[in-house]
Structure formats: structure tokens, C-alpha cells
Amino acid sequence: MTGQILWAIFMPILVIIIGLIYMGLARKITARIHNRYGPPFYQNIIDVIKLFSKKDVANHGVMFSLGPVIAVAGMVISLLFIPIGNRPLLSFNGDIIVLLYLLVIAPLGMALGVGEGANPNGAIGIARALTLMLGYEVVLVIAAVAVMIHAGSASFMEIIRQQQGGVAHWFIWPLFLSALATDIALQAILGEKPFDQPIAPHEIASGPMVEYGGKFLGMLQIYHAIAIIVETGIFVNLFLGGGSLVWWFVKSFAVFFVALLINAVMPRFRIGQAFKFYWTYPAAIGLVGLIIVAIT
């Protein structure tokens, strides 16, 4: 029990640091793809230190400052449902479904905060984020249902247990179509191109973050760091069979890496195109995968 509590305290800190390093590596890798040298891999940690050391910045009211807090809190709660390195904190039958609900809290918190900022760019950004969510959630849920039917359980630990025993047992092989659909959805969940319409620095001046500066922006960086781990973690647990602590992070980085490579060479869809895309191809792939699972 003490071990559990210590892990629950220690794990989010670990995840934040590793998430920030992921973001730094992402910048480095993107730079190498652009044939640049790129920043050091710990650049984002420096950024967060700097952001938190900045003096007070513009504040537009209570909800405005609570927005990033809700976002981070929502993400930390989601994190507790994800078994990292075979160490479940909150595990029961049905935790996947709870997690799918919890993932929505963070964007909604952001929406509340941005609403008070009253910046039109922020409003557009959050509208795009919620529209995009409508697009990818459908795909994600279809794929998750396929996994649950295949495993006969809605618990992460049970799904991971069934995938033990080497690469051949991973669900990515029998459920290849569902995995593909999830990976496409992941591109939008991670906010990488071609699905980074909510942020789009060149069109709407970084969208939801437009009014946030200094410490608020630091909070949002942390939020993003946790979000990366949670979102890649879902894929690792559902299709790549979890794994021990180090192994788990290696797998999650591999998933992130694929998204990055696509990100580095892609332009951006319009929001309408992105939405349409999600409800056609990935949804169709996911449905076919679901039907195959249901039949066999």
C-alpha cells in the first residue's frame, strides 16, 4: 500500500520530466529532418523553468487562471488509469471506458479558460479543438471496442496480461486494422500535423494559448507533456502489450516517433477536411476491424 502511494506521487513527476524530454527530442528530430542542428533534448525543461520564473502576466479572471489547472488536473487523473510499466494504480473492469470519458475533461477545462480570455483567436482554436475531438473520438472508441471484444474484458491490466509472452502475442497482429485506425486518431490526439488545426501558429496565433503567457503557459507545457505520455500510453497498452518500466517508455516513444515523422513533412488540413477525413477512412478501417473481431 505504501508502495502504491509513493508511486502515485512519484509517477506524475517522472511522467512530466519524461514528457518534456519527449517534446525536446521531438524538436531535435524535426530539426534533423529539416537538416538543422536543433536544440538540446532538455530544451523544453529549460523553457518550463523560464516560464515559471517569469513575472506575473495578464490575467483575465478566475476562470482564465483555472483553465490550465483543470487541464493539468484532468490529465493527471487520466494518467492514474494508465498502467505504466505494469504498475496499475486505479485498475478495475471498465477502466478503459472511464479513461475515454476522462480524456475529454482537459480540453473542456481549456475551453472554459479560453472563453474568459475573450480573444477571438483563442475561441476559434478551442472550437476547432472540440470539432476535431468529435472526429477522432469516434474512431478511438470503435477501435477500443474491438480490443475489448477481442480480449473479453474492459480492463487495461487484463488486456496487458493477455498480451504477455513475446511480440507474437501483441494485439497489434490480430487487430491490425483497429491499431491502424487508432494510430491515425493518435495523430490528432497528439496535435501533430496534419491535424494541428487547434494550435496553427500561422493562422490563429497558437489558438487556445494565445492569451496565456508566463506561468500559465508553463502549466500548459506540463499539460502537453503529460498528454503525450497518456495518449501514446493508450496505444502501448492496447496494442503493444505494456511492458516493464523502461520497455514501456521505449514503446511509447516509438509510437510518438511515428507521429513525429509524419508531422515533420506534412502541411495542415483545414478543419472541415480533417473532420471529414476522420469520419470516412479511419472510421471505415476501424469498423471493418470491429466486424472482423466480432465474426471470429
Next chain:
Amino acid sequence: MELEKEQAVVNLVKEAFEDAEADVQRARRVRIKIAPNRVFPLVAFLKANGFNHFVTITAVDWIKDGEIELIYHLWSYTRKVHVMVKTRIPRDGGKMPTLKPLFNQAETYERDVHEFFGVYFEGNEKLDRDFILEDWDGPPPMRKDFDTRRFAAEFYGQEDIESDLLKLKIQPYKGKLMQ
């Protein structure tokens, strides 16, 4: 024949407007001089004859003659000819009728000319709104009697920059040129 299409435009204008002085400047350029009150009918006539791109309005301050010359540029996509309609109005208190009924964009160009040359266009309602020079209280800055050098020195607080420059005497180079 060379300059055929240009000559055709000149003839067309001369037939309809006897008081207009029209000539061909060079290939694709025709200039027409006309009295200020005849500009509107002339431009309307040109518009009816294919000159449907109203490019811009420019102005020249002829300070010794006490006149400001306004030049209306029009282009025809069918005839491929650029026409300059030139007219002169008095520098002080000169007025022009607006061309807004013919071309909507004339409104913007007229505001521009008004702000920089102080020409008054009758019938343009937005003329007195700030356009490029916000909160400018002085004379129109593009007129030739506006001393931009002195104004810059006083307005931006550069006392001695002018005298420094005038003291400068550039000597011809006497040494060997570089090989």
C-alpha cells in the same frame, strides 16, 4: 503599322472630346490632357470603351505654376493600352468631383491623395477620416513647400544632422585606383 492600337484610342478620344489633347507617349502608353470638369465624362466614356481597370490616382505638385496635376491611370485588358488622364487644378482651394460613382476603388485612392496633397474631392464622404497618417495635424506632407528635412529634425529631435551633412564636402579621389 506600329502603335496602331494606341492611335486608335487617341482617335476615339479626340472624336468624342474635342477639348482633349491626346497623344501617344510610347508603346502601350497614351496620355490625355483635359480640363478638370471634363474628367468625369471622359473617364465614363473610357470605361464604356473597355477601360475597366482603374489602376490608381497620382498627383504632382507644380509649385511654380501654383497647380496640382492629378493623373488617373486606366488600363484596358482588351485593348492592352494604359491611359493616363491628366488634369490640373489650382494648388490652393482646388476641387475635383469624385469618381466614386464610376469606380468604387476611387474612394480609397482619393483619400490617399487628399491626405498627402490636400486635394479636396467633392462627394467623397470618407475623405476626412484618418487613412494612412493617423493623428497628423500638419500640412499635407507630399506638397513641395513642406520642408521634410527640417520637419524631421524638429519632430524627431535631431538638432544637428542637417548642418553636419551640409558641411560635408566630397573630395574627388586623387590616389591610385586599386589594381
Next chain:
Amino acid sequence: MAKERPPKGLKGWAQGRSLWILQFCTGCGAVELPPVMTSRYDMERFGITPMATPRQADLLLITGYLTVKTLKRVIRSYEQMGEPKYVIGFGSCTVNGGMYWDSYNTIKRLDLYLPVDLYIAGCMPRPEAIIEAFNRLIEGIKQGKFNGWIRYKENLRWYKRNQAMIMDIRKWSIDKKLAEEVWREVQEERRKIFEQATVPHVYEYAERISEVG
């Protein structure tokens, strides 16, 4: 209240290693930034990245000449940035007016209106010069040498007065009360300058130019 000082130690180090810039692309200088950003010079290796809004940025780049109209927007953006904040002036136009030294609508010395931390000379400075400037800025910030925003706050009245001489500051300042007050003060002086500007000088001036040869 204790006097404010620029950050040092860990804070200063982090501040220096992670400068987020707000490119205010005025004048000709903006074209020199793409080479600085892209693969040849790559400023991201120093942690310098462009940011979209003033609220997120630490470093304001004034890339070239500023007309009075643009200066208004620049001042507004500068005042929205979170402290600590720094300003770099690019090119001779920001130093003394450059080739626009006699223009009626571009400002001549940027540091009369904003606290400039660093100037880059040249018309236009090459990317090497810009990288060098960034390096000096980073070194200086780590040692707590640059204190532009503190100067701006301490001499706010002086800066506001200079700004008010050339523009209507009431709409463009965050401190409305001070702006209103300063604006009223300088009215008389402004009017005089505008009135004198009508005195014709052209012919005299043309002759003087032919004298100089």
C-alpha cells in the same frame, strides 16, 4: 520597495537559454530572419524560437525602420509582453534613422521610445551579425546585464513624453491615466512644430544641394 534587478543564477540561465521572440516584421530586416531560422544558421540550437503572440514572447525584434503608425502597434505589443523582456534593434534605421534620416514619418532613434538592449549595425545586418547579437544577448542575460524593462518602468514618464511628441498615445498605452496626462502636456509643443513645417524652404534647399555638389 526593493529595487528590481534582472534575474541571475538558475532563473537568468533559463531565461537566456530559452528566448522566445516576437518578430515584429517591420522594414527590410524581416527578410534576414528566415536564413537565421532555417538550416544554415539555425537559431533554434540556442533555444530561440518564434512565438505567435506578445504574451508568450520574451524578446522583441524591431527589424528595421519604423513609421509612426507602426510604432504605435510596437509599443502596444511591448507593453503586453511579460517581464523580463528584451528588445533588439536591427539595422541603422533603428540607430539613427539610417537612409530615412530626413523622412517625415519614420522615427530616427528607437531608444527614445523603447528601451533597446542591443543594436545590430548594418543595412541590413547579415545573419552572422544577428547570430552574434543573439549570443551576446544570451551571455548578457545569464550575467544579469540587460535591464531594459526595468529602465522602461523607472523612466516611464520620460518614454511616454517622447512617444507623445510623435503620436497619440492615449489609445496605445496600457496606463491610460498617465497617457492622458502626458498627452495634454505636449499639445502646445506639437502644434508649434506642425505650424512651422509649412514655411517653404524648397528652393533654398535645392540651391544648397547644388553648392555641396
